[in-house]
Amino acid sequence: MANLYIKNGLNEHSEPIEILIKNGKIERVGERLVDVVADKTIDLEKKSFVTAGWIDDHTHCYEKLDMYYDDPDEDGYKTGVTTVIDAGSTGANSIGDFYDITRNKKTNVYAMINVSKNGLLSQNELEDMSEISLPEVQDAIDRYPDFIVGIKARMSHSVVADNGINPLVEAKYIQMKLRKQLPLMVHVGSNPPELSEVMTVMDRGDILTHCFNGKQNGILDENNEIKNFVQDGYEHGIVFDIGHGTNSFTFHTAEVAKKYKLSPETLSTDISHSSRENGPVYDMSTCIEKLLVIGYKLSEVIPMITTRPAKNFHLDLKGKLEEDYDADITIFDIKKGRKELTDSNDEVRITDTLVLPRYSIINGHVYTIGGI
Numbered sequence: 001m002a003n004l005y006i007k008n009g010l011n012e013h014s015e016p017i018e019i020l021i022k023n024g025k026i027e028r029v030g031e032r033l034v035d036v037v038a039d040k041t042i043d044l045e046k047k048s049f050v051t052a053g054w055i056d057d058h059t060h061c062y063e064k065l066d067m068y069y070d071d072p073d074e075d076g077y078k079t080g081v082t083t084v085i086d087a088g089s090t091g092a093n094s095i096g097d098f099y100d101i102t103r104n105k106k107t108n109v110y111a112m113i114n115v116s117k118n119g120l121l122s123q124n125e126l127e128d129m130s131e132i133s134l135p136e137v138q139d140a141i142d143r144y145p146d147f148i149v150g151i152k153a154r155m156s157h158s159v160v161a162d163n164g165i166n167p168l169v170e171a172k173y174i175q176m177k178l179r180k181q182l183p184l185m186v187h188v189g190s191n192p193p194e195l196s197e198v199m200t201v202m203d204r205g206d207i208l209t210h211c212f213n214g215k216q217n218g219i220l221d222e223n224n225e226i227k228n229f230v231q232d233g234y235e236h237g238i239v240f241d242i243g244h245g246t247n248s249f250t251f252h253t254a255e256v257a258k259k260y261k262l263s264p265e266t267l268s269t270d271i272s273h274s275s276r277e278n279g280p281v282y283d284m285s286t287c288i289e290k291l292l293v294i295g296y297k298l299s300e301v302i303p304m305i306t307t308r309p310a311k312n313f314h315l316d317l318k319g320k321l322e323e324d325y326d327a328d329i330t331i332f333d334i335k336k337g338r339k340e341l342t343d344s345n346d347e348v349r350i351t352d353t354l355v356l357p358r359y360s361i362i363n364g365h366v367y368t369i370g371g372i
């Protein structure tokens, strides 16, 4: 594999950065590299940004489902995302098939295993508690130890029916008993179960996805303040993940949270083919633009899609531009322009800052985006 020299780039703080890639790994990084011998050079002329490859830690890309599905490459390298983590589309019965059909994708694909053995084959996968089985989850993790990076439980009324908090208690039990430590991602939505009950079961390092939804069972009380138990859980170390999706991100909730200094730890799309094609998600760039328009800095957003998801899901060679890390890199432009951004409640913000991915580099392979 050829050496690749990325020259005259800017990091997320707009400081100079140059990178030399060799054999799919990062060989050297610095403000300016000297004595570089490379087969190929990409000169960004101090106009484009270079960050570690973007990681989307909540996607739905098992193509054989009917409702929430997508081609991981459509969510991935074609949009600047070098790694997608599927959030529980598959359980013990289907995760092997998911593994098989994603091996020839250009994008790095990982999965959280749904605690329900059938995953999202139906939308009420935790209605029948007998679908939750520790031995089957353990067996799947033993078979695919490098693919399965977390556990997923969806805890909203339409999913759990009359089981209340019980499926989450079971999921937590499974997590504690597994021979390998994996993060537990919990989807929250309509009640019951109450968010307060859900957060009581969750612990430091567990991931609360859909954290900025606009639902009554969300993080804000009727006075538009952060509920006390939410603040307590946040301070305790529960990871707040955006998981935008069709129904789960509102500017209002995100703005109130920002006012109270409750920042999301990670930014994810919860993308599937429908929310990609019809919105309101579209792609990771659009989600970045939404955080920028409510006042986050680029340097605050980039860790949400690089270092932090890599750390949470133990992707030890990803998320940073450092020597010997995987050569997963995203190159993008920030340009002035006008765009309407729509949240899950059809609220609109107008941005004048556009995020435009140019290249995805995955394990040293360069993919040009959008015909540039």
Ligand SMILES: [Zn+2]
Binding pocket: 058, 059, 060, 087, 245, 270
């Ligand atoms: Zn989801």
